[in-house]
Amino acid sequence: DGGITQSPKYLFRKEGQNVTLSCEQNLNHDAMYWYRQDPGQGLRLIYYSQIVNDFQKGDIAEGYSVSREKKESFPLTVTSAQKNPTAFYLCASSIRGDKHYEQYFGPGTRLTVT
Amino acid sequence: DAKTTQPPSMDCAEGRAANLPCNHSTISGNEYVYWYRQIHSQGPQYIIHGLKNNETNEMASLIITEDRKSSTLILPHATLRDTAVYYCIVRVAQGAQKLVFGQGTRLTINP
Numbered sequence: 001d002g003g004i005t006q007s008p009k010y011l012f013r014k015e016g017q018n019v020t021l022s023c024e025q026n027l028n029h030d031a032m033y034w035y036r037q038d039p040g041q042g043l044r045l046i047y048y049s050q051i052v053n054d055f056q057k058g059d060i061a062e063g064y065s066v067s068r069e070k071k072e073s074f075p076l077t078v079t080s081a082q083k084n085p086t087a088f089y090l091c092a093s094s095i096r097g098d099k100h101y102e103q104y105f106g107p108g109t110r111l112t113v114t
Numbered sequence: 115d116a117k118t119t120q121p122p123s124m125d126c127a128e129g130r131a132a133n134l135p136c137n138h139s140t141i142s143g144n145e146y147v148y149w150y151r152q153i154h155s156q157g158p159q160y161i162i163h164g165l166k167n168n169e170t171n172e173m174a175s176l177i178i179t180e181d182r183k184s185s186t187l188i189l190p191h192a193t194l195r196d197t198a199v200y201y202c203i204v205r206v207a208q209g210a211q212k213l214v215f216g217q218g219t220r221l222t223i224n225p
Contacts, residue, residue, distance in 0.1 A: 042216050
């Protein structure tokens with residue numbers, strides 16, 4: 001089955017620790033994205049990548065880092081510099097280009113930092 | 115990308131049509147209207163998109179007013195599984211592939 005996987009579903013960390021969230025897709029999509037969602041709110045874009053070895057900051061990139069070494073993988077690191085890291089994190093992917101497309105979302109990782 | 119306004123919540127009886135409105139009065143000529151929905155604690159799901167003509171697919175219909183300042187998503191025969199938050203998003207079809215999600219409309223389908 002084609003799709004996007006995120007692991008783990010739930011993640012718990014102590015304050016001050018960096019944590020890396022996994023996102024893998026087998027849809028052969030060039031573009032991948034990371035969003036953050038807080039309770040009762042819409043999604044906000046953290047980082048996106050339109051091609052391997054290239055990525056751009058979204059609206060709330062501070063305290064986060066990403067890498068895109070492989071087409072199918074786009075891991076997100078939540079660093080200790082992120083002031084409010086507890087949130088629901090969603091990864092998405094899409095085809096790349098100047099056309100209509102839909103973004104396919106993974107099931108999300110719920111991160112709790114205490 | 116243009117801003118959208120949606121009611122925070124709506125209710126609909128199971129089996130009836132659910133009509134979800136969206137205002138996007140500052141929409142530009144090259145911006146499309148997209149709809150996604152998010153079932154509780156899952157990733158959002160694409161529903162439909164359109165420019166100026168009405169669109170229909172297996173999930174829903176999209177009605178865009180002639181002046182393109184508002185649109186309505188129609189779920190023709192709502193089921194309990196349609197209970198979700200529905201997001202109306204306006205964006206250009208090219209360039210940075212960013213979706214800006216507002217707070218959406220929380221649709222509850224009642225038995």
